[in-house]
Amino acid sequence: MTIILGGSGYIGRAIRRHFSAVGEPFRVVSRSEINYYDRDALLAAIRGMQAKFLVNAAGYTGKPNVDACEVDKANCLEGNAVLPGIIREACEAADLPWGHVSSGCIYSGRRPDGGGFTEDDPPNFSFRAGHCSFYSGTKALGEEILEGARNCYLWRLRIPFNHLDNPRNYLTKLLRYDRLLDAENSITHLDELARVCHECMTKDVPPGIYNVTNPGSITTREVVELIREHLAPEKEFRFFESEEEFMKLAAVTPRSNCVLDTRKLQAAGIEMTPVREAIVQALRDWKPEEVEAG
Amino acid sequence: MTIILGGSGYIGRAIRRHFSAVGEPFRVVSRSEINYYDRDALLAAIRGMQAKFLVNAAGYTGKPNVDACEVDKANCLEGNAVLPGIIREACEAADLPWGHVSSGCIYSGRRPDGGGFTEDDPPNFSFRAGHCSFYSGTKALGEEILEGARNCYLWRLRIPFNHLDNPRNYLTKLLRYDRLLDAENSITHLDELARVCHECMTKDVPPGIYNVTNPGSITTREVVELIREHLAPEKEFRFFESEEEFMKLAAVTPRSNCVLDTRKLQAAGIEMTPVREAIVQALRDWKPEEVEAG
Numbered sequence: 001m002t003i004i005l006g007g008s009g010y011i012g013r014a015i016r017r018h019f020s021a022v023g024e025p026f027r028v029v030s031r032s033e034i035n036y037y038d039r040d041a042l043l044a045a046i047r048g049m050q051a052k053f054l055v056n057a058a059g060y061t062g063k064p065n066v067d068a069c070e071v072d073k074a075n076c077l078e079g080n081a082v083l084p085g086i087i088r089e090a091c092e093a094a095d096l097p098w099g100h101v102s103s104g105c106i107y108s109g110r111r112p113d114g115g116g117f118t119e120d121d122p123p124n125f126s127f128r129a130g131h132c133s134f135y136s137g138t139k140a141l142g143e144e145i146l147e148g149a150r151n152c153y154l155w156r157l158r159i160p161f162n163h164l165d166n167p168r169n170y171l172t173k174l175l176r177y178d179r180l181l182d183a184e185n186s187i188t189h190l191d192e193l194a195r196v197c198h199e200c201m202t203k204d205v206p207p208g209i210y211n212v213t214n215p216g217s218i219t220t221r222e223v224v225e226l227i228r229e230h231l232a233p234e235k236e237f238r239f240f241e242s243e244e245e246f247m248k249l250a251a252v253t254p255r256s257n258c259v260l261d262t263r264k265l266q267a268a269g270i271e272m273t274p275v276r277e278a279i280v281q282a283l284r285d286w287k288p289e290e291v292e293a294g
Numbered sequence: 295m296t297i298i299l300g301g302s303g304y305i306g307r308a309i310r311r312h313f314s315a316v317g318e319p320f321r322v323v324s325r326s327e328i329n330y331y332d333r334d335a336l337l338a339a340i341r342g343m344q345a346k347f348l349v350n351a352a353g354y355t356g357k358p359n360v361d362a363c364e365v366d367k368a369n370c371l372e373g374n375a376v377l378p379g380i381i382r383e384a385c386e387a388a389d390l391p392w393g394h395v396s397s398g399c400i401y402s403g404r405r406p407d408g409g410g411f412t413e414d415d416p417p418n419f420s421f422r423a424g425h426c427s428f429y430s431g432t433k434a435l436g437e438e439i440l441e442g443a444r445n446c447y448l449w450r451l452r453i454p455f456n457h458l459d460n461p462r463n464y465l466t467k468l469l470r471y472d473r474l475l476d477a478e479n480s481i482t483h484l485d486e487l488a489r490v491c492h493e494c495m496t497k498d499v500p501p502g503i504y505n506v507t508n509p510g511s512i513t514t515r516e517v518v519e520l521i522r523e524h525l526a527p528e529k530e531f532r533f534f535e536s537e538e539e540f541m542k543l544a545a546v547t548p549r550s551n552c553v554l555d556t557r558k559l560q561a562a563g564i565e566m567t568p569v570r571e572a573i574v575q576a577l578r579d580w581k582p583e584e585v586e587a588g
Contacts, residue, residue, distance in 0.1 A: 073379060073435075073438065073439045074375070074376050074378070074379020074380060074382070074383070074439050075379070077371065077375055077376050077379070077435065077439070078372065078376045078379075081368070081371055082368050082371050082372045082376055084368070085367060085368020085369070085371070085372075086368060088368070089368070126421075127420075127421030127422050127431070127435075128421050128422075128424055129424070130422055130423070130424050137421070137422075141367075141371065141421075144367065145367045145368050145371070
């Protein structure tokens with residue numbers, strides 16, 4: 001049985017859906033039920049439930065967007081950097097393999113040689129890099145705190161999307177925002193992330209960091225073209241003229257736009273759909289997300 | 295009545311001694327008694343005790359020294375950066391003035407113009423500056439999290455010492471370490487820090503950041519000369535040839551050695567003894583610290 005932390009969040013729900021679909025037994029542990037910010041409480045839960053794996057999908061992303069992290073720094077830091085460290089301690093004490101949903105937003109742009117960032121590249125959009133959002137800074141610190149963690153997967157997600165209309169879905173955001181910033185990104189089909197988590201647990205995948213984005217990269221304008229083609233919304237899409245204009249008019253803190261290299265995951269035997277194809281699939285199946293009450 | 299958090303630590307005990315000496319009522323709140331890492335639990339305690347002020351002397355310094363922070367990052371981050379944010383939330387909710395024992399170790403060296411760092415200078419030994427120990431990084435994040443905090447004092451301490459022999463006392467360290475690193479520093483007489491805390495509470499001192507170090511600076515070799523003169527120990531003091539040698543042989547993470555400007559505190563009407571004189575006083579009164587059991 002797998003314990004899922006953060007199971008009622010946007011990422012956690014997708015993981016639950018996938019586990020249910022493939023018949024993987026799991027138990028969502030909520031913070032009100034067990035204070036998993038307390039190492040000993042979490043360790044007791046792991047032992048009491050005889051868990052075989054743990055997935056941490058809990059974290060602090062800021063609502064409605066990362067700008068909110070700039071004004072709630074302590075909670076952001078606790079959720080994204082301290083909590084992974086507490087979970088690590090508990091899992092290592094219980095000798096439990098586990099996975100942490102990390103983020104690729106600790107990078108900006110491309111590598112100097114033009115390639116995507118690999119798992120070995122140090123973050124260039126972090127506190128230590130001297131330029132970042134507070135959110136990205138805390139996610140990078142979270143990865144630093146998990147350096148050398150035993151039997152631990154770090155799944156780096158970026159800009160999640162799938163076929164379910166939801167305020168956290170990248171495609172929904174593009175449909176709803178008044179103006180858009182054109183940028184090139186690697187992005188993650190959420191349901192594929194959930195499948196990757198499950199494959200790491202069940203196949204013989206070496207623990208460590210993995211960039212979990214759909215191979216390739218895509219620009220905002222290209223995604224908008226696909227939306228126009230498949231959803232034909234009545235909306236007129238407008239773009240900011242530059243990142244400077246976007247920062248001036250619409251954002252408090254800088255955003256990570258970056259391209260990741262996905263060959264490590266592929267080399268471990270896990271495939272993901274090329275990014276353009278993954279977006280087209282999501283748009284073809286487009287429908288509202290049904291969220292259970294409570 | 296003043297609540298003291300971290301009252302059984304090295305800094306907290308000095309504050310307690312001073313408050314007792316001047317008849318200032320206080321109550322030490324321990325984490326086992328009240329989980330003050332929980333905002334609501336702390337807020338309830340503040341209200342229940344009808345506190346008029348709170349002093350946070352809790353933090354994570356690493357034992358025996360800051361190198362230990364490099365291998366216990368989550369707890370270090372929680373104690374030095376998240377906790378101040380939690381206390382801020384509770385104190386602001388209760389409309390309670392309070393003070394946080396911060397650190398001047400978020401700087402290295404001197405200002406480019408040769409002066410000491412003022413309270414307005416951004417840290418240059420922090421995660422955001424790109425070069426620091428993990429400890430200093432967390433202390434700087436703690437200050438960042440307290441930016442704009444209401445009715446909050448940040449007392450920046452550096453390398454505490456007084457007349458009581460103790461493993462945390464700078465003078466004790468110089469007496470016990472096998473080899474020393476020569477460096478120029480601003481340092482803090484711990485009993486004077488305690489007096490400053492009390493004066494901030496009781497005089498009309500504007501809240502904000504204060505460098506609480508004894509005016510001036512002093513090198514390790516100068517302190518050693520004063521120790522030789524006043525304590526005449528049998529020890530032969532040996533020095534590392536360079537910071538490089540020190541880092542190679544004796545340290546895991548770089549140390550902050552820096553000079554602070556103390557005019558802001560002085561302008562607020564609070565005096566501290568010039569650094570050389572403060573050391574001489576401590577050495578003249580030198581004796582073992584008696585620590586209560588429990």
